[in-house]
Amino acid sequence: MGELKVYNSYSREKEVFSPITPGHAGMYVCGPTVSGESHLGHARPYITFDVIYRYLMQLGYKVRYVRNITDAGHFEEEGREAEDKISKKAILEKIEPMELVQKYTNLFHWAMAQFNTLPPTIEPTATGHIVEQIGMIEAIIKAGYGYTVNGSVYFDVKKYAASHDYGKLSGRVLDDLLTAGSRGETTRELEGQEEKRDRADFALWKKAAPEHIMRWKSPWGAGYPGWHIECSAMATKYLGARFDIHGGGMDLLFPHHESEIAQSTICNHIAPVRYWIHNNMITIDGRKMGKSYNNVIKLTELFSGDHPLLAKAYHPMTIRFFILQTHYRSTLDFSNEALQGSEKGLKRLWEGYENLQQLAMGNGQWASDGELDSKVLKLLSEFDEFMNDDFNTAKVLANMFELVPVINSMKDKTIPVSALSKQTFELLQSKFKTYLEDIFALKSVSETDNAKLRGVMQLLIDIRKEAKNKKDFVTSDKIRNQLQQLGILLKDEKDGGISWSVE
Numbered sequence: 001m002g003e004l005k006v007y008n009s010y011s012r013e014k015e016v017f018s019p020i021t022p023g024h025a026g027m028y029v030c031g032p033t034v035s036g037e038s039h040l041g042h043a044r045p046y047i048t049f050d051v052i053y054r055y056l057m058q059l060g061y062k063v064r065y066v067r068n069i070t071d072a073g074h075f076e077e078e079g080r081e082a083e084d085k086i087s088k089k090a091i092l093e094k095i096e097p098m099e100l101v102q103k104y105t106n107l108f109h110w111a112m113a114q115f116n117t118l119p120p121t122i123e124p125t126a127t128g129h130i131v132e133q134i135g136m137i138e139a140i141i142k143a144g145y146g147y148t149v150n151g152s153v154y155f156d157v158k159k160y161a162a163s164h165d166y167g168k169l170s171g172r173v174l175d176d177l178l179t180a181g182s183r184g185e186t187t188r189e190l191e192g193q194e195e196k197r198d199r200a201d202f203a204l205w206k207k208a209a210p211e212h213i214m215r216w217k218s219p220w221g222a223g224y225p226g227w228h229i230e231c232s233a234m235a236t237k238y239l240g241a242r243f244d245i246h247g248g249g250m251d252l253l254f255p256h257h258e259s260e261i262a263q264s265t266i267c268n269h270i271a272p273v274r275y276w277i278h279n280n281m282i283t284i285d286g287r288k289m290g291k292s293y294n295n296v297i298k299l300t301e302l303f304s305g306d307h308p309l310l311a312k313a314y315h316p317m318t319i320r321f322f323i324l325q326t327h328y329r330s331t332l333d334f335s336n337e338a339l340q341g342s343e344k345g346l347k348r349l350w351e352g353y354e355n356l357q358q359l360a361m362g363n364g365q366w367a368s369d370g371e372l373d374s375k376v377l378k379l380l381s382e383f384d385e386f387m388n389d390d391f392n393t394a395k396v397l398a399n400m401f402e403l404v405p406v407i408n409s410m411k412d413k414t415i416p417v418s419a420l421s422k423q424t425f426e427l428l429q430s431k432f433k434t435y436l437e438d439i440f441a442l443k444s445v446s447e448t449d450n451a452k453l454r455g456v457m458q459l460l461i462d463i464r465k466e467a468k469n470k471k472d473f474v475t476s477d478k479i480r481n482q483l484q485q486l487g488i489l490l491k492d493e494k495d496g497g498i499s500w501s502v503e
Contacts, residue, residue, distance in 0.1 A: 004059065006245075007329060007390045009253065009276040010169050014390055019244045020274065025061040026243035027053065028235040028273075030252055031123070033070040034104040035085040037298045038111050040334065041249070041282055041289055047320055048279045048328045049247045050117040052391055054439050065120040066238045069108075071101040072126035072214060072225055097214050098127075111299040114316035116441045124234045126225065130216045132233040133225045137204045137218075139267045149195040151207030151221035157200040160262050169261060169276060170254035174200060202259050204229050228259035232267070235260075241268035250278045279328040284309065285335050297334075311336040314343070315445050321346040324393040324440055345401070350444050352404035353432055355411040359425075367421035372406070377424050379403055380431050387439070396435060403428070461490070461498045 004017040019025050029049045032042055049067075056063045089100055112119075126133075137153055140146040145156050160166055161174045177200035193199060203226035208215040215222045235243065241264070248257065257276065264272035281288070284295045297307050305313030322342035326332045367373050379399045386395040407428075409415040417425060436442050460479055467475040480490050483500075491499045 002384060002388050004388045005390055006275050006277060008274075009278045010273070015275065017244075017275065019061070020242060023060070023062060025056050025063045025245065026239040027056075027063060027065050027245040027247065028231070028239055028243065029065070029067045029120070029246075030231055030248040030256070031068040031070060032104075032108050033085060034101050034108060035089045036104060037300060038104075038108045039289075039299060040284070040297045040302060042108070042111075043115065043299065043302075043319055044282055044323055044328075044332060045247070045249045045279050046112060046117055047115055047323050048391075049277075050115075050441065051324065051393060051439060052245075052247070052277070053118060053120075054441060055387055055391060058434070058439055064122065064239065065118075066122045066124065066235065067120040068231060068234050069101075069105055069123060069125045070227070070230060071098075071105070072130075072230060101127075107300075111316075114299075114303065115320050116317070116443060118441075122238050124238065126230040126234070127214075129230070129233050129237065130225065132237055133229050134205075134216075134218050136229060136233050136236070136263065136267050137225075140204065140263060143266050145262075145266045146204055147197065148220050151223060152195060152203060153205040153220055154196050154201040155204055155259070155262060156197060157202070157262070158198050160266065164262070164265060166262060167258065170258045172254050172258065202226060202228060202255060204263070228256055229263060231256070232260050232263045232272070235272065236264060236268060242270050242272055242274070244273075245275050245277055246273040247277045247279075250280055253278060280331050283331060283333045286333060309336075311340075314339050317443050317445050318343045318346055320440075321349075321442060325397055327390075327392055327394045329390070346442070346445065349397075349400060349404060349436075350442070352400075352407045353436055354444070356407045356429055356432055359407070359410055359417055359429075361417060361422060361425055366418050367424070368416065369419035372415070373420050373424050376403065376406060376420060376428060380424070380427050383431055383435055393440065397440075400432070400435070403432075457488070457500055461500070464490070465498065 005014045006017050007013070008015050027049070029045065032038060046067075049065075053063055053065050093100060109119075137146060140155065141148070141153065145160055146153050147156060157166060157174070158178070167174055167177075178198050205218060205220055205225055206223050207221055208223045212224070214224055216224060235246070246257065246260075261272060283289065284293075284297070287293050287295060289295055289297075295309055297309065301307040301310065302314055302319065303316060305311075318339060322334075322339055323332065325342060325345070379402055382399055383396050386392040386399070389395075406415065410417050410419075420428070460483070464476050464479045467473070467479070483490060489501050491501070493499060
């Protein structure tokens with residue numbers, strides 16, 4: 001299948017993928033902060049890395065895929081007021097912080113299941129690894145790169161940069177960070193800034209204010225971990241001091257991933273990651289997604305159509321297909337027009353795939369059209385070439401669309417199946433199945449809709465049974481009659497059961 005090449009954000013070059021342990025691949029992807037509902041911005045990274053995960057397994061690698069859950073407050077000091085997002089939201093919703101965490105973790109898992117993503121091999125939580133984070137912070141202090149002030153601990157970026165290549169991943173210049181604030185975007189005072197030796201220093205541990213709900217004991221007093229140390233600790237524990245792939249959105253390049261490199265390098269005496277892979281951002285109608293633009297679309301809203309920017313509801317498979325139609329390192333612009341185009345495209349592609357599954361090989365002469373056979377074979381051989389060239393799903397799908405008219409013509413018998421060689425025809429069927437179902441993990445929208453219809457029908461049947469048992473015949477008849485108007489017939493069986501059929 002050729003060599004897999006991946007674009008390494010650290011070197012800014014495509015490199016041949018050569019894992020640390022032959023036959024094995026370790027991948028860490030930054031998971032969600034579960035202080036609220038997952039939104040459209042979460043769809044791209046987790047679908048992107050699901051395809052990467054699936055493709056690595058397709059190549060025969062045994063993959064350990066670690067994706068964390070950030071449930072420890074997510075302290076943010078870079079360019080925003082320091083806040084504990086989870087505690088803040090829990091107060092607003094009048095529930096315990098861990099109840100809120102569970103609620104939004106469940107919603108995240110549900111949304112990922114709608115997208116047909118595989119669960120990661122390990123899904124650690126920040127709150128479940130406080131001991132490891134404290135141990136890492138102690139090691140950083142002992143090495144002379146962490147310092148304590150008033151019960152908080154900070155990482156000394158200036159000292160680290162004196163002997164390490166700080167800023168290489170993100171392209172940030174340390175002098176700019178020291179003079180213009182930690183994001184290089186604001187000069188206003190942030191909470192805790194007066195405690196730091198330099199503005200670029202970041203928190204490893206924060207002292208908890210009296211009203212702070214989520215707190216843990218530490219050698220420096222009661223507090224909670226900084227955001228960056230969580231991922232360093234969990235990645236080290238489950239993938240080792242150095243592992244193959246670290247993934248996430250480009251918005252995490254700085255400060256999160258840059259800080260991870262610094263912490264882990266000091267603690268483990270080695271740069272933590274061989275290949276940094278980042279997906280590009282999502283825009284909506286050409287604008288960056290953000291609360292100030294009122295264009296943050298939750299995944300539940302996307303699936304239901306219940307948002308002012310949405311013309312209709314969009315199926316999870318339409319979203320997944322739309323994301324895969326663009327290379328993961330390119331900006332992706334969501335619009336109703338583009339999504340509806342993808343909806344039609346997926347329908348056309350899937351119909352072609354179903355036609356292909358129904359075609360049977362004949363027993364007569366094969367490869368009666370050598371030119372067509374060569375064309376089909378070339379398009380199929382490029383599937384692997386494109387995926388091996390930094391996971392180019394967009395080009396694979398483009399080739400599939402070139403093959404669909406050939407498949408449809410065979411179904412219509414305007415081109416005989418025997419126009420292809422037996423080997424090419426078998427390859428056509430196997431490649432479509434492998435890529436559409438196993439790697440891209442797409443499903444027929446009609447199939448998933450039928451599953452939903454069965455669930456809705458069972459609910460209505462249960463309600464009707466309950467109504468009949470209560471002798472509420474008005475409700476019972478209303479359900480039967482209105483379903484009949486929609487073309488769905490209910491039939492009462494002798495054994496007391498109810499069956500249904502579509503006219």
